[in-house]
Amino acid sequence: xxxxxxxxxxxxQCLEAVLRQVTAAYGYREIRTPVLERTALFxxxxxxxxxxxxxxxxTFLDLNGESLTLRPEATASCVRAGLEHGLFHNQQQRFWxxxxxxxxxxxxxxxxxxxxxxGIEAFGWPGPDIDAEIIAVGERxxxxxxxxxxxxxxxxxxxxxxxxxxxxxxxxxxxxxxSALDADSRGRLQTNPLRVLDSKHPETQSxxxxxxxxxxxxxxxCRRHFDGFCAxxxxxxxxxxxxxxxxxxxxxxxxxxxxWVTDRLGAQNAICAGGRYDGLVETLGGKSVPAAGxxxxxxxxxELLALSKPLAPxxxxxxxxxxxxxxxxxxxxxxxxxxxxxxxxxxSQCGGGGAKRQLRQADRSGARYALxxxxxxxxxxxxxxxxxxxxxxxxxxxxxKIEHELELLLRSEPAQPAMAAHERG
Ligand code: ATP
Ligand code: MG
Numbered sequence: 001x002x003x004x005x006x007x008x009x010x011x012x013q014c015l016e017a018v019l020r021q022v023t024a025a026y027g028y029r030e031i032r033t034p035v036l037e038r039t040a041l042f043x044x045x046x047x048x049x050x051x052x053x054x055x056x057x058x059t060f061l062d063l064n065g066e067s068l069t070l071r072p073e074a075t076a077s078c079v080r081a082g083l084e085h086g087l088f089h090n091q092q093q094r095f096w097x098x099x100x101x102x103x104x105x106x107x108x109x110x111x112x113x114x115x116x117x118x119g120i121e122a123f124g125w126p127g128p129d130i131d132a133e134i135i136a137v138g139e140r141x142x143x144x145x146x147x148x149x150x151x152x153x154x155x156x157x158x159x160x161x162x163x164x165x166x167x168x169x170x171x172x173x174x175x176x177x178x179s180a181l182d183a184d185s186r187g188r189l190q191t192n193p194l195r196v197l198d199s200k201h202p203e204t205q206s207x208x209x210x211x212x213x214x215x216x217x218x219x220x221x222c223r224r225h226f227d228g229f230c231a232x233x234x235x236x237x238x239x240x241x242x243x244x245x246x247x248x249x250x251x252x253x254x255x256x257x258x259x260w261v262t263d264r265l266g267a268q269n270a271i272c273a274g275g276r277y278d279g280l281v282e283t284l285g286g287k288s289v290p291a292a293g294x295x296x297x298x299x300x301x302x303e304l305l306a307l308s309k310p311l312a313p314x315x316x317x318x319x320x321x322x323x324x325x326x327x328x329x330x331x332x333x334x335x336x337x338x339x340x341x342x343x344x345x346x347x348s349q350c351g352g353g354g355a356k357r358q359l360r361q362a363d364r365s366g367a368r369y370a371l372x373x374x375x376x377x378x379x380x381x382x383x384x385x386x387x388x389x390x391x392x393x394x395x396x397x398x399x400x401k402i403e404h405e406l407e408l409l410l411r412s413e414p415a416q417p418a419m420a421a422h423e424r425g
Contacts, residue, residue, distance in 0.1 A: 001114035002299075010315065011302055015145065019098060019118050022141050026133065028096040028120050033077040035100060039067040045076035045280055047251030049191040056103040070102035073250070075277070075293060076284070078121045083286045092124030098298065110268030110300050119274075121293035123281070128225050131256045131276060131292050132232030138260060138272055138294060139238055147301065148308045150260045150271060152239065155246035156226040157194075158218045159254040159278070166217040167193060177207045197245045200267075213244040225255055252277040256292065264307055265300060272296040318344040318369065318410050320362035320388070324355060325375035332373050335383075335402070342403045344410065363388055368410070371402075385409070 004012060023030075039059050046053050058070040071077055074097050082088050082095075098118040105111050120137055122130045135152065142150055157163060171193050178186060182201040189196060197208055218226060233240055240258075248257050257275035265271075274294025281289035319339060323332035329352060336348045347365045349358055362370040372384040372394070383402060386394035397405045 018144050023096040026137055028094040031095040031097050033081050035071055036068050039069040041076050045252055058102045072103045073101055079281055079284050088289045094122050096120045110265055116298035117295040118298055119295040123289050123291045126290040128228035131229045150262050152260055153243040153246050154240050154258040155243055156255050157253055157257055158222045162217045162219045166214055169212045173211050180207050194247045197247050215244045252280040254278050271300045317347045317367040320347045320365045320367035321371045322349050322358040323373045328373045328375050328378050
């Protein structure tokens with residue numbers, strides 16, 4: 001679990017601003033649900049045979065003896081909230097969310113125990129247009145962020161009868177090659193055979209390469225849906241690769257599944273995953289509602305962004321106010337408020353100290369100008385303005401006209417990103 005320190009927060013906020021902008025362009029509205037849910041919600045939705053539910057959840061009994069779980073993902077929560085508040089009654093809904101998720105995984109680069117997902121969910125559209133729309137949202141997000149190349153992989157899991165037929169044939173095929181499978185996959189053969197397709201194990205992969213393909217089993221409705229989805233992507237000129245081995249780690253998907261992957265993050269190569277989950281609302285106790293969505297790994301996207309461009313600069317304070325002497329201190333404190341009211345960012349020195357020390361603090365603050373006020377200047381009704389990012393000489397400004405003078409000064413040259421204090425030494 002990571003502390004997000006002030007020096008990385010600006011990058012997070014920039015990303016969040018883009019999320020708001022892009023989701024708004026499509027009419028998705030934000031939803032915020034609790035980080036804790038009843039354990040049964042995830043058991044019923046994600047499925048007890050999945051990695052998440054079988055070994056990754058933070059689950060505990062609360063003081064009433066009720067089993068609660070820190071959410072490992074948010075789709076189930078969105079469905080629960082929608083059902084609880086009657087949001088699916090003859091209505092279509094477009095939701096988005098961002099927030100922390102919790103999975104007890106082996107921590108490594110790009111894999112954390114508290115991580116963040118941004119996601120969108122669309123409820124009430126059975127046709128492939130919405131599948132293509134959520135792809136368009138992802139694509140626009142990458143483009144707006146300037147993320148660099150990512151590859152979209154798609155597949156269809158079919159549904160109902162065709163999936164059962166595929167599952168039977170797959171189990172028969174894998175059983176015939178059982179001795180070549182890794183131990184994990186042999187276990188999955190019994191509990192969740194589709195997940196064997198997902199194995200990263202080299203020997204298992206070579207068995208899987210010749211396994212039956214899901215896509216050959218699609219019934220005509222699922223085939224038509226998949227073709228419609230691909231056609232829409234073609235209309236939008238979105239590049240994609242059909243990956244017949246792509247399955248998802250959660251049980252609730254049907255028909256469309258997809259992942260955006262990159263080869264620039266090592267083993268943790270998926271930045272976004274999603275698909276259609278037409279059965280989930282009913283599974284959780286509602287009427288059947290078609291649905292589709294995705295979840296983005298925020299840490300992985302930020303890591304990828306950091307590879308292609310420097311992280312967003314921190315806030316650059318306009319001013320640092322240094323003051324020497326009792327009266328000057330008192331005036332400076334009030335002056336700082338006046339300047340903030342005028343729209344400037346001002347770091348107050350708060351507490352005196354010698355001239356050398358205060359000017360060193362001014363420099364470290366990253367501010368563009370220091371305002372220096374001593375009792376002498378105060379007696380003359382003036383304050384010294386010292387440029388901190390150039391060798392220009394300091395000059396005096398009348399205290400009565402200070403807002404106006406500083407506004408002109410700050411507007412005359414755009415703020416340069418401040419270097420972090422440790423880089424300046
Ligand atoms: P993976 O195969 O990497 O374990 P997953 O299939 O478990 O991913 P999803 O449940 O589909 O992942 O979550 C969607 C996205 O959330 C992933 O594509 C990834 O970017 C991100 N993600 C998942 N688990 C973690 C984690 N432990 N730490 C950081 N990001 C994660
Ligand atoms: Mg996982």
